[in-house]
Amino acid sequence: MRTVRQVAKAAGTSVRTLHHYDAIGLLKPGHVGTNGYRYYGREELLRLQQILFFRELGLPLAEIAAVLDDPAFDPLAALHEHRAALEGRIGHYRTLIRTIDRTIASLEKDEDMNDNDYYAGIAPETRDRWQREAEEFWGEDAVAAAQAKARTFSKDQVAAIQAEMEAIRADFQRLFREGVDPASDAVQAVTDRHYRWVSHSWSPDAAAFKGLGRHYVENPEFRGTYDDAELPGCPEFIAEAMAVYADRSL
Amino acid sequence: MRTVRQVAKAAGTSVRTLHHYDAIGLLKPGHVGTNGYRYYGREELLRLQQILFFRELGLPLAEIAAVLDDPAFDPLAALHEHRAALEGRIGHYRTLIRTIDRTIASLEKDEDMNDNDYYAGIAPETRDRWQREAEEFWGEDAVAAAQAKARTFSKDQVAAIQAEMEAIRADFQRLFREGVDPASDAVQAVTDRHYRWVSHSWSPDAAAFKGLGRHYVENPEFRGTYDDAELPGCPEFIAEAMAVYADRSL
DNA sequence: TATCGGGGATGACGCAGCGTGAGGGTCAAG
DNA sequence: CTTGACCCTCACGCTGCGTCATCCCCGATA
CATH class of the missing domain: 1.10.1660.10 (Multidrug-efflux Transporter Regulator; Chain: A; Domain 2)
Structure with missing residues:
Protein backbone atom coordinates (compact mmCIF):
# COMPACT_ATOMS: atom_id res chain seq x y z
CA MET A 1 0.00 0.00 0.00
CA ASP A 70 -12.13 -4.54 -22.44
CA PRO A 71 -11.11 -8.20 -22.19
CA ALA A 72 -12.34 -8.72 -25.74
CA PHE A 73 -10.17 -5.92 -26.98
CA ASP A 74 -7.35 -7.05 -29.21
CA PRO A 75 -4.16 -5.28 -28.21
CA LEU A 76 -2.43 -6.53 -31.33
CA ALA A 77 -5.00 -4.90 -33.53
CA ALA A 78 -4.78 -1.71 -31.50
CA LEU A 79 -1.03 -1.63 -31.88
CA HIS A 80 -1.18 -2.27 -35.59
CA GLU A 81 -3.73 0.47 -35.96
CA HIS A 82 -1.65 2.85 -33.94
CA ARG A 83 1.38 1.95 -35.97
CA ALA A 84 -0.48 2.81 -39.14
CA ALA A 85 -1.54 6.11 -37.64
CA LEU A 86 2.06 6.93 -36.85
CA GLU A 87 3.11 6.09 -40.39
CA GLY A 88 0.40 8.41 -41.56
CA ARG A 89 1.68 11.23 -39.44
CA ILE A 90 5.18 10.64 -40.72
CA GLY A 91 3.86 10.93 -44.25
CA HIS A 92 2.09 14.12 -43.34
CA TYR A 93 5.22 15.65 -41.89
CA ARG A 94 7.13 14.60 -44.99
CA THR A 95 4.64 16.51 -47.09
CA LEU A 96 5.04 19.54 -44.88
CA ILE A 97 8.79 19.34 -45.18
CA ARG A 98 8.62 19.27 -48.94
CA THR A 99 6.34 22.28 -48.93
CA ILE A 100 8.72 24.09 -46.64
CA ASP A 101 11.59 23.32 -48.96
CA ARG A 102 9.69 24.76 -51.88
CA THR A 103 8.81 27.82 -49.84
CA ILE A 104 12.39 28.34 -48.86
CA ALA A 105 13.26 28.12 -52.53
CA SER A 106 10.70 30.69 -53.57
CA LEU A 107 11.66 33.03 -50.76
CA GLU A 108 15.21 32.92 -51.97
CA LYS A 109 14.08 33.64 -55.48
CA ASP A 110 13.03 37.09 -54.33
CA GLU A 111 16.54 38.00 -53.40
CA ASP A 112 19.47 38.73 -55.59
CA MET A 113 21.36 35.75 -56.75
CA ASN A 114 24.67 36.01 -55.05
CA ASP A 115 26.94 33.94 -52.90
CA ASN A 116 24.71 34.51 -49.92
CA ASP A 117 21.94 32.46 -51.42
CA TYR A 118 24.10 29.46 -51.20
CA TYR A 119 24.48 29.93 -47.50
CA ALA A 120 20.97 31.10 -46.69
CA GLY A 121 20.32 31.41 -43.02
CA ILE A 122 23.97 31.32 -42.10
CA ALA A 123 25.59 34.35 -40.50
CA PRO A 124 27.91 36.15 -42.94
CA GLU A 125 30.89 36.10 -40.59
CA THR A 126 30.50 32.36 -40.15
CA ARG A 127 30.29 31.91 -43.86
CA ASP A 128 33.44 33.96 -44.39
CA ARG A 129 35.32 31.92 -41.87
CA TRP A 130 34.22 28.72 -43.57
CA GLN A 131 35.50 30.07 -46.80
CA ARG A 132 38.88 31.00 -45.32
CA GLU A 133 39.19 27.58 -43.72
CA ALA A 134 38.18 25.89 -46.90
CA GLU A 135 40.81 27.80 -48.79
CA GLU A 136 43.49 26.82 -46.34
CA PHE A 137 42.36 23.27 -46.50
CA TRP A 138 42.00 22.64 -50.17
CA GLY A 139 43.73 25.60 -51.71
CA GLU A 140 42.38 28.83 -53.02
CA ASP A 141 41.91 27.73 -56.57
CA ALA A 142 39.62 24.85 -55.76
CA VAL A 143 37.35 27.01 -53.64
CA ALA A 144 37.22 29.77 -56.18
CA ALA A 145 36.32 27.25 -58.84
CA ALA A 146 33.56 25.85 -56.67
CA GLN A 147 32.09 29.27 -56.08
CA ALA A 148 32.26 30.12 -59.73
CA LYS A 149 30.42 26.92 -60.50
CA ALA A 150 27.86 27.63 -57.80
CA ARG A 151 27.11 31.00 -59.32
CA THR A 152 26.05 29.31 -62.51
CA PHE A 153 23.15 27.56 -60.81
CA SER A 154 19.64 28.92 -61.02
CA LYS A 155 17.79 29.76 -57.82
CA ASP A 156 15.64 26.70 -58.22
CA GLN A 157 18.67 24.54 -58.61
CA VAL A 158 20.23 26.02 -55.52
CA ALA A 159 17.04 25.34 -53.61
CA ALA A 160 17.00 21.77 -54.83
CA ILE A 161 20.62 21.30 -53.86
CA GLN A 162 19.99 22.64 -50.39
CA ALA A 163 16.96 20.43 -50.01
CA GLU A 164 18.98 17.42 -51.07
CA MET A 165 21.66 18.22 -48.51
CA GLU A 166 19.01 18.46 -45.80
CA ALA A 167 17.65 15.10 -46.82
CA ILE A 168 21.10 13.54 -46.81
CA ARG A 169 21.84 14.90 -43.40
CA ALA A 170 18.54 13.58 -42.06
CA ASP A 171 19.33 10.16 -43.48
CA PHE A 172 22.79 10.11 -41.96
CA GLN A 173 21.39 11.07 -38.59
CA ARG A 174 18.66 8.48 -38.79
CA LEU A 175 21.06 5.70 -39.69
CA PHE A 176 23.44 6.81 -36.95
CA ARG A 177 20.63 6.69 -34.41
CA GLU A 178 19.74 3.26 -35.61
CA GLY A 179 23.27 2.13 -34.91
CA VAL A 180 23.89 0.91 -38.43
CA ASP A 181 27.44 0.04 -39.46
CA PRO A 182 29.02 2.89 -41.48
CA ALA A 183 30.26 0.29 -43.94
CA SER A 184 26.79 -1.13 -44.48
CA ASP A 185 24.99 -0.81 -47.79
CA ALA A 186 22.39 1.54 -46.39
CA VAL A 187 24.94 4.02 -45.08
CA GLN A 188 27.10 3.69 -48.15
CA ALA A 189 24.11 4.49 -50.33
CA VAL A 190 23.60 7.73 -48.47
CA THR A 191 27.30 8.43 -48.65
CA ASP A 192 27.08 7.99 -52.39
CA ARG A 193 24.33 10.59 -52.51
CA HIS A 194 26.54 12.81 -50.46
CA TYR A 195 29.45 12.36 -52.81
CA ARG A 196 27.28 13.26 -55.75
CA TRP A 197 26.01 16.25 -53.81
CA VAL A 198 29.54 17.44 -53.24
CA SER A 199 30.14 16.92 -56.93
CA HIS A 200 27.85 19.81 -57.68
CA SER A 201 30.80 22.06 -57.09
CA TRP A 202 33.79 19.80 -56.70
CA SER A 203 35.11 16.40 -57.70
CA PRO A 204 37.21 15.18 -54.83
CA ASP A 205 39.43 12.14 -55.14
CA ALA A 206 39.61 9.50 -52.42
CA ALA A 207 42.10 11.42 -50.27
CA ALA A 208 40.16 14.67 -50.57
CA PHE A 209 36.84 13.02 -49.74
CA LYS A 210 38.35 11.48 -46.63
CA GLY A 211 39.76 14.88 -45.78
CA LEU A 212 36.29 16.37 -46.05
CA GLY A 213 35.11 13.73 -43.61
CA ARG A 214 37.84 14.63 -41.16
CA HIS A 215 36.86 18.24 -41.59
CA TYR A 216 33.34 17.37 -40.47
CA VAL A 217 34.83 15.90 -37.33
CA GLU A 218 37.33 18.61 -36.56
CA ASN A 219 35.46 21.75 -37.52
CA PRO A 220 33.08 22.96 -34.80
CA GLU A 221 30.71 24.53 -37.32
CA PHE A 222 30.29 21.35 -39.26
CA ARG A 223 30.08 19.37 -36.06
CA GLY A 224 27.20 21.54 -34.96
CA THR A 225 25.39 20.86 -38.19
CA TYR A 226 25.55 17.12 -37.86
CA ASP A 227 26.01 16.59 -34.19
CA ASP A 228 22.84 18.34 -33.15
CA ALA A 229 23.81 18.13 -29.48
CA GLU A 230 21.76 14.96 -29.28
CA LEU A 231 23.88 12.83 -31.52
CA PRO A 232 27.43 12.86 -30.21
CA GLY A 233 29.59 10.79 -32.46
CA CYS A 234 27.50 11.41 -35.56
CA PRO A 235 30.24 13.37 -37.34
CA GLU A 236 32.69 10.55 -36.66
CA PHE A 237 30.11 8.12 -38.01
CA ILE A 238 29.78 10.12 -41.21
CA ALA A 239 33.52 10.53 -41.56
CA GLU A 240 33.98 6.78 -41.20
CA ALA A 241 31.32 6.14 -43.82
CA MET A 242 33.04 8.58 -46.16
CA ALA A 243 36.40 6.93 -45.60
CA VAL A 244 34.96 3.53 -46.42
CA TYR A 245 33.26 4.96 -49.47
CA ALA A 246 36.48 6.61 -50.63
CA ASP A 247 38.44 3.38 -50.29
CA ARG A 248 35.84 1.34 -52.09
CA SER A 249 34.62 3.60 -54.84
CA LEU A 250 37.08 6.44 -55.44
CA MET B 1 -14.30 45.59 -47.56
CA ASP B 70 8.70 41.30 -36.48
CA PRO B 71 10.33 42.88 -39.52
CA ALA B 72 13.71 41.75 -38.25
CA PHE B 73 12.47 38.19 -38.03
CA ASP B 74 14.07 35.88 -40.55
CA PRO B 75 11.39 33.72 -42.15
CA LEU B 76 14.04 31.53 -43.70
CA ALA B 77 15.52 30.74 -40.33
CA ALA B 78 12.06 30.09 -38.94
CA LEU B 79 11.31 27.68 -41.76
CA HIS B 80 14.59 25.87 -41.34
CA GLU B 81 13.97 25.58 -37.65
CA HIS B 82 10.47 24.30 -38.19
CA ARG B 83 11.77 21.86 -40.73
CA ALA B 84 14.22 20.51 -38.21
CA ALA B 85 11.45 20.19 -35.65
CA LEU B 86 9.41 18.16 -38.12
CA GLU B 87 12.38 15.91 -38.80
CA GLY B 88 12.70 15.44 -35.08
CA ARG B 89 9.08 14.41 -34.76
CA ILE B 90 9.50 11.97 -37.62
CA GLY B 91 12.43 10.44 -35.81
CA HIS B 92 10.38 10.22 -32.66
CA TYR B 93 7.56 8.44 -34.45
CA ARG B 94 10.08 6.08 -36.00
CA THR B 95 11.26 5.16 -32.54
CA LEU B 96 7.71 4.59 -31.42
CA ILE B 97 7.05 2.39 -34.40
CA ARG B 98 10.06 0.25 -33.64
CA THR B 99 8.96 -0.11 -30.04
CA ILE B 100 5.50 -1.09 -31.19
CA ASP B 101 7.00 -3.69 -33.47
CA ARG B 102 8.93 -5.17 -30.60
CA THR B 103 5.84 -5.12 -28.43
CA ILE B 104 3.84 -6.86 -31.06
CA ALA B 105 6.57 -9.45 -31.22
CA SER B 106 6.55 -10.07 -27.50
CA LEU B 107 2.77 -10.23 -27.42
CA GLU B 108 2.93 -12.88 -30.05
CA LYS B 109 5.48 -14.78 -28.05
CA ASP B 110 2.71 -15.57 -25.61
CA GLU B 111 0.81 -17.38 -28.28
CA ASP B 112 1.61 -20.61 -30.00
CA MET B 113 4.07 -20.38 -32.80
CA ASN B 114 2.14 -21.26 -35.89
CA ASP B 115 1.74 -20.00 -39.40
CA ASN B 116 -0.57 -17.28 -38.22
CA ASP B 117 2.26 -15.47 -36.50
CA TYR B 118 3.81 -14.85 -39.79
CA TYR B 119 0.72 -13.09 -40.97
CA ALA B 120 -0.20 -11.24 -37.81
CA GLY B 121 -3.04 -8.80 -38.28
CA ILE B 122 -4.10 -10.27 -41.57
CA ALA B 123 -7.48 -11.88 -41.92
CA PRO B 124 -7.20 -15.68 -42.18
CA GLU B 125 -9.25 -15.90 -45.35
CA THR B 126 -7.02 -13.31 -47.01
CA ARG B 127 -3.97 -15.20 -45.92
CA ASP B 128 -5.36 -18.43 -47.31
CA ARG B 129 -6.07 -16.81 -50.65
CA TRP B 130 -2.55 -15.43 -50.76
CA GLN B 131 -1.24 -18.86 -50.17
CA ARG B 132 -3.34 -20.38 -52.94
CA GLU B 133 -2.25 -17.68 -55.33
CA ALA B 134 1.34 -18.07 -54.34
CA GLU B 135 1.12 -21.80 -54.97
CA GLU B 136 -0.34 -21.27 -58.41
CA PHE B 137 2.29 -18.73 -59.16
CA TRP B 138 5.44 -20.41 -58.01
CA GLY B 139 4.39 -23.95 -57.50
CA GLU B 140 3.32 -25.81 -54.43
CA ASP B 141 6.76 -27.08 -53.51
CA ALA B 142 8.37 -23.65 -53.31
CA VAL B 143 5.63 -22.32 -51.04
CA ALA B 144 5.73 -25.33 -48.81
CA ALA B 145 9.48 -25.00 -48.53
CA ALA B 146 9.16 -21.34 -47.63
CA GLN B 147 6.63 -22.08 -44.95
CA ALA B 148 8.75 -24.88 -43.56
CA LYS B 149 11.68 -22.52 -43.41
CA ALA B 150 9.54 -19.82 -41.80
CA ARG B 151 8.53 -22.22 -39.09
CA THR B 152 12.14 -22.59 -38.07
CA PHE B 153 12.38 -18.93 -37.10
CA SER B 154 12.05 -17.84 -33.53
CA LYS B 155 9.34 -15.38 -32.65
CA ASP B 156 11.90 -12.63 -32.27
CA GLN B 157 13.28 -13.39 -35.69
CA VAL B 158 9.83 -13.26 -37.19
CA ALA B 159 9.24 -9.93 -35.52
CA ALA B 160 12.53 -8.60 -36.85
CA ILE B 161 11.69 -9.81 -40.33
CA GLN B 162 8.32 -8.14 -40.23
CA ALA B 163 9.85 -4.93 -38.97
CA GLU B 164 12.41 -5.00 -41.74
CA MET B 165 9.69 -5.44 -44.35
CA GLU B 166 7.84 -2.47 -42.93
CA ALA B 167 10.97 -0.39 -43.11
CA ILE B 168 11.61 -1.45 -46.68
CA ARG B 169 8.09 -0.59 -47.68
CA ALA B 170 8.36 2.83 -46.05
CA ASP B 171 11.59 3.48 -47.93
CA PHE B 172 10.10 2.46 -51.24
CA GLN B 173 7.15 4.72 -50.66
CA ARG B 174 9.34 7.63 -49.67
CA LEU B 175 11.55 7.27 -52.71
CA PHE B 176 8.51 6.94 -54.94
CA ARG B 177 7.04 10.11 -53.49
CA GLU B 178 10.31 11.86 -54.09
CA GLY B 179 10.12 10.91 -57.73
CA VAL B 180 13.46 9.14 -57.75
CA ASP B 181 14.36 7.00 -60.74
CA PRO B 182 13.76 3.29 -60.01
CA ALA B 183 17.15 2.58 -61.54
CA SER B 184 18.93 5.03 -59.25
CA ASP B 185 21.38 3.88 -56.62
CA ALA B 186 19.11 4.88 -53.77
CA VAL B 187 16.19 2.82 -55.03
CA GLN B 188 18.43 -0.06 -55.98
CA ALA B 189 19.87 -0.11 -52.48
CA VAL B 190 16.40 -0.55 -51.06
CA THR B 191 15.64 -3.15 -53.66
CA ASP B 192 18.74 -5.01 -52.55
CA ARG B 193 17.44 -5.01 -49.00
CA HIS B 194 14.16 -6.28 -50.34
CA TYR B 195 15.88 -9.08 -52.21
CA ARG B 196 17.72 -10.13 -49.08
CA TRP B 197 14.46 -9.94 -47.17
CA VAL B 198 12.83 -12.27 -49.65
CA SER B 199 15.82 -14.54 -49.25
CA HIS B 200 14.72 -15.34 -45.73
CA SER B 201 12.46 -17.93 -47.23
CA TRP B 202 13.30 -18.09 -50.89
CA SER B 203 16.16 -17.50 -53.32
CA PRO B 204 14.59 -16.28 -56.50
CA ASP B 205 16.56 -16.01 -59.70
CA ALA B 206 16.25 -13.00 -62.00
CA ALA B 207 13.09 -14.21 -63.72
CA ALA B 208 11.41 -15.15 -60.44
CA PHE B 209 12.27 -11.82 -58.83
CA LYS B 210 10.81 -9.95 -61.78
CA GLY B 211 7.77 -12.18 -61.49
CA LEU B 212 7.40 -11.20 -57.86
CA GLY B 213 7.48 -7.56 -58.95
CA ARG B 214 4.73 -8.16 -61.48
CA HIS B 215 2.79 -9.90 -58.78
CA TYR B 216 2.95 -6.76 -56.70
CA VAL B 217 1.41 -4.89 -59.60
CA GLU B 218 -1.25 -7.38 -60.50
CA ASN B 219 -2.38 -8.67 -57.14
CA PRO B 220 -4.94 -6.38 -55.48
CA GLU B 221 -3.85 -7.39 -51.98
CA PHE B 222 -0.25 -6.53 -52.61
CA ARG B 223 -1.28 -3.38 -54.40
CA GLY B 224 -3.17 -2.33 -51.33
CA THR B 225 -0.11 -2.82 -49.21
CA TYR B 226 2.09 -0.61 -51.29
CA ASP B 227 -0.34 1.63 -53.03
CA ASP B 228 -1.85 3.10 -49.92
CA ALA B 229 -4.54 4.82 -51.95
CA GLU B 230 -2.36 7.91 -51.94
CA LEU B 231 0.44 6.53 -54.01
CA PRO B 232 -0.96 5.27 -57.27
CA GLY B 233 1.83 3.88 -59.34
CA CYS B 234 3.94 2.87 -56.39
CA PRO B 235 3.63 -0.86 -57.12
CA GLU B 236 4.72 -0.25 -60.71
CA PHE B 237 7.61 1.77 -59.39
CA ILE B 238 8.72 -1.07 -57.15
CA ALA B 239 8.26 -3.64 -59.87
CA GLU B 240 10.41 -1.57 -62.21
CA ALA B 241 13.09 -1.26 -59.54
CA MET B 242 13.00 -5.00 -59.04
CA ALA B 243 13.28 -5.65 -62.75
CA VAL B 244 16.31 -3.38 -63.00
CA TYR B 245 17.83 -5.07 -59.98
CA ALA B 246 17.21 -8.51 -61.41
CA ASP B 247 18.86 -7.59 -64.70
CA ARG B 248 21.84 -6.02 -63.04
CA SER B 249 22.55 -8.27 -60.10
CA LEU B 250 20.83 -11.62 -60.50
C1' DT C 1 -43.88 50.29 -42.16
C1' DA C 2 -44.03 45.86 -39.95
C1' DT C 3 -41.79 41.71 -40.80
C1' DC C 4 -38.80 38.07 -41.92
C1' DG C 5 -34.63 35.57 -43.22
C1' DG C 6 -29.79 35.61 -43.35
C1' DG C 7 -25.94 37.44 -41.20
C1' DG C 8 -23.08 39.45 -37.36
C1' DA C 9 -21.47 39.86 -32.38
C1' DT C 10 -20.31 38.37 -27.88
C1' DG C 11 -19.70 35.14 -24.36
C1' DA C 12 -18.69 30.52 -22.78
C1' DC C 13 -18.06 25.49 -22.56
C1' DG C 14 -15.48 21.53 -24.53
C1' DC C 15 -11.50 18.82 -25.80
C1' DA C 16 -6.25 16.29 -24.05
C1' DG C 17 -3.31 15.88 -20.46
C1' DC C 18 -1.71 17.25 -17.16
C1' DG C 19 1.39 21.71 -14.70
C1' DT C 20 0.98 24.74 -11.25
C1' DG C 21 -0.45 27.09 -7.52
C1' DA C 22 -4.12 28.14 -3.68
C1' DG C 23 -6.00 26.97 0.54
C1' DG C 24 -6.42 23.65 4.02
C1' DG C 25 -6.35 18.82 6.57
C1' DT C 26 -3.05 14.82 8.30
C1' DC C 27 0.73 12.15 10.01
C1' DA C 28 5.07 10.94 12.29
C1' DA C 29 8.78 12.64 14.92
C1' DG C 30 10.83 15.49 18.54
C1' DC D 1 2.26 20.64 20.85
C1' DT D 2 4.83 22.10 17.05
C1' DT D 3 7.00 21.33 12.81
C1' DG D 4 7.75 19.61 8.37
C1' DA D 5 6.58 16.60 4.96
C1' DC D 6 2.56 14.89 2.60
C1' DC D 7 -2.17 14.50 1.43
C1' DC D 8 -6.60 16.43 -0.40
C1' DT D 9 -9.75 19.20 -3.41
C1' DC D 10 -10.69 22.84 -6.42
C1' DA D 11 -9.62 25.45 -10.40
C1' DC D 12 -7.17 28.12 -13.97
C1' DG D 13 -3.86 27.71 -17.92
C1' DC D 14 -2.36 26.11 -22.41
C1' DT D 15 -3.76 25.17 -28.17
C1' DG D 16 -7.03 26.26 -31.69
C1' DC D 17 -10.75 26.61 -32.69
C1' DG D 18 -16.04 23.82 -32.97
C1' DT D 19 -20.29 24.42 -31.30
C1' DC D 20 -24.15 26.18 -29.20
C1' DA D 21 -26.86 29.99 -26.92
C1' DT D 22 -28.50 34.56 -26.88
C1' DC D 23 -29.16 38.76 -28.94
C1' DC D 24 -28.49 42.61 -32.51
C1' DC D 25 -28.69 44.31 -37.43
C1' DC D 26 -29.57 44.94 -42.42
C1' DG D 27 -31.91 44.61 -46.80
C1' DA D 28 -35.95 43.09 -49.14
C1' DT D 29 -40.73 42.04 -49.40
C1' DA D 30 -45.83 42.37 -48.34
Missing part, protein backbone atom coordinates in the same frame (compact mmCIF):
# COMPACT_ATOMS: atom_id res chain seq x y z
CA ARG A 2 1.90 2.98 -1.29
CA THR A 3 0.92 6.63 -1.25
CA VAL A 4 0.68 8.78 -4.36
CA ARG A 5 4.17 10.14 -4.04
CA GLN A 6 5.76 6.75 -3.61
CA VAL A 7 3.95 5.38 -6.61
CA ALA A 8 4.73 8.42 -8.69
CA LYS A 9 8.42 8.23 -7.88
CA ALA A 10 8.54 4.50 -8.50
CA ALA A 11 6.84 4.82 -11.86
CA GLY A 12 8.64 7.97 -12.87
CA THR A 13 5.54 10.07 -13.21
CA SER A 14 3.86 12.83 -11.19
CA VAL A 15 1.36 12.94 -8.37
CA ARG A 16 -0.83 15.11 -10.50
CA THR A 17 -0.91 12.44 -13.14
CA LEU A 18 -2.15 9.89 -10.62
CA HIS A 19 -4.83 12.31 -9.52
CA HIS A 20 -5.77 12.81 -13.13
CA TYR A 21 -5.94 9.11 -13.90
CA ASP A 22 -8.10 8.64 -10.85
CA ALA A 23 -10.36 11.49 -11.92
CA ILE A 24 -10.92 10.05 -15.39
CA GLY A 25 -11.25 6.53 -14.02
CA LEU A 26 -8.20 5.19 -15.78
CA LEU A 27 -6.42 4.10 -12.63
CA LYS A 28 -8.20 4.07 -9.28
CA PRO A 29 -6.31 3.44 -6.05
CA GLY A 30 -6.75 0.03 -4.45
CA HIS A 31 -7.86 1.65 -1.23
CA VAL A 32 -8.92 5.07 -0.13
CA GLY A 33 -8.41 5.91 3.54
CA THR A 34 -11.08 7.57 5.62
CA ASN A 35 -8.97 10.69 5.33
CA GLY A 36 -9.25 10.57 1.59
CA TYR A 37 -5.69 9.38 1.03
CA ARG A 38 -5.10 7.21 -2.03
CA TYR A 39 -3.28 3.93 -1.48
CA TYR A 40 -2.02 1.77 -4.34
CA GLY A 41 -1.21 -1.93 -4.25
CA ARG A 42 0.80 -4.24 -6.46
CA GLU A 43 -2.03 -4.67 -8.90
CA GLU A 44 -2.45 -0.95 -9.43
CA LEU A 45 1.27 -0.56 -9.94
CA LEU A 46 1.21 -3.14 -12.70
CA ARG A 47 -1.68 -1.44 -14.37
CA LEU A 48 0.13 1.88 -14.13
CA GLN A 49 3.14 0.37 -15.85
CA GLN A 50 0.97 -0.72 -18.72
CA ILE A 51 -0.72 2.64 -18.91
CA LEU A 52 2.57 4.48 -19.03
CA PHE A 53 3.87 2.11 -21.64
CA PHE A 54 0.97 2.62 -23.98
CA ARG A 55 1.10 6.32 -23.32
CA GLU A 56 4.69 6.40 -24.41
CA LEU A 57 3.58 4.86 -27.64
CA GLY A 58 1.36 7.86 -28.11
CA LEU A 59 -2.02 6.23 -27.54
CA PRO A 60 -4.67 8.57 -26.13
CA LEU A 61 -5.72 7.76 -22.59
CA ALA A 62 -9.21 6.83 -23.67
CA GLU A 63 -7.82 4.10 -25.91
CA ILE A 64 -5.53 2.89 -23.20
CA ALA A 65 -8.53 2.49 -20.96
CA ALA A 66 -10.28 0.55 -23.68
CA VAL A 67 -7.29 -1.71 -24.22
CA LEU A 68 -6.85 -2.46 -20.54
CA ASP A 69 -10.50 -2.75 -19.57
CA ARG B 2 -15.58 42.10 -46.98
CA THR B 3 -17.50 40.71 -44.04
CA VAL B 4 -16.34 37.77 -41.97
CA ARG B 5 -18.28 35.22 -43.92
CA GLN B 6 -17.07 36.42 -47.27
CA VAL B 7 -13.48 36.39 -46.10
CA ALA B 8 -13.86 32.99 -44.50
CA LYS B 9 -15.33 31.48 -47.63
CA ALA B 10 -12.71 33.07 -49.84
CA ALA B 11 -9.86 31.83 -47.69
CA GLY B 12 -11.38 28.45 -47.01
CA THR B 13 -11.55 28.87 -43.29
CA SER B 14 -14.27 29.56 -40.71
CA VAL B 15 -15.87 32.65 -39.23
CA ARG B 16 -14.92 31.39 -35.83
CA THR B 17 -11.30 31.29 -36.86
CA LEU B 18 -11.43 34.94 -37.89
CA HIS B 19 -12.99 35.80 -34.56
CA HIS B 20 -10.27 33.86 -32.85
CA TYR B 21 -7.47 35.52 -34.78
CA ASP B 22 -8.98 38.89 -33.97
CA ALA B 23 -9.22 37.95 -30.30
CA ILE B 24 -5.57 36.93 -30.06
CA GLY B 25 -4.48 39.88 -32.16
CA LEU B 26 -3.14 37.79 -35.00
CA LEU B 27 -5.39 39.31 -37.64
CA LYS B 28 -7.46 42.38 -36.93
CA PRO B 29 -10.08 43.65 -39.39
CA GLY B 30 -9.15 46.73 -41.39
CA HIS B 31 -12.28 48.47 -40.20
CA VAL B 32 -14.87 47.89 -37.55
CA GLY B 33 -18.30 49.40 -38.18
CA THR B 34 -20.17 51.33 -35.52
CA ASN B 35 -22.35 48.27 -35.20
CA GLY B 36 -19.30 46.20 -34.32
CA TYR B 37 -19.13 44.42 -37.70
CA ARG B 38 -15.69 43.38 -38.85
CA TYR B 39 -14.64 44.46 -42.34
CA TYR B 40 -11.52 43.14 -44.04
CA GLY B 41 -9.63 44.75 -46.91
CA ARG B 42 -7.11 43.51 -49.41
CA GLU B 43 -4.25 43.87 -46.99
CA GLU B 44 -5.91 41.75 -44.34
CA LEU B 45 -6.71 39.11 -46.91
CA LEU B 46 -3.07 38.86 -47.88
CA ARG B 47 -2.05 38.56 -44.28
CA LEU B 48 -4.65 35.86 -43.78
CA GLN B 49 -3.21 33.92 -46.68
CA GLN B 50 0.19 34.00 -45.08
CA ILE B 51 -1.20 33.02 -41.73
CA LEU B 52 -3.02 30.06 -43.18
CA PHE B 53 0.03 29.02 -45.10
CA PHE B 54 2.27 28.97 -42.08
CA ARG B 55 -0.44 27.29 -40.10
CA GLU B 56 -0.57 24.51 -42.64
CA LEU B 57 3.11 24.02 -42.09
CA GLY B 58 2.30 23.35 -38.48
CA LEU B 59 3.69 26.52 -36.95
CA PRO B 60 1.95 27.58 -33.75
CA LEU B 61 -0.05 30.79 -34.09
CA ALA B 62 2.25 32.65 -31.72
CA GLU B 63 5.18 31.98 -34.00
CA ILE B 64 3.22 32.98 -37.04
CA ALA B 65 2.51 36.30 -35.36
CA ALA B 66 6.20 36.70 -34.63
CA VAL B 67 7.15 35.89 -38.19
CA LEU B 68 4.64 38.30 -39.69
CA ASP B 69 5.02 41.13 -37.21
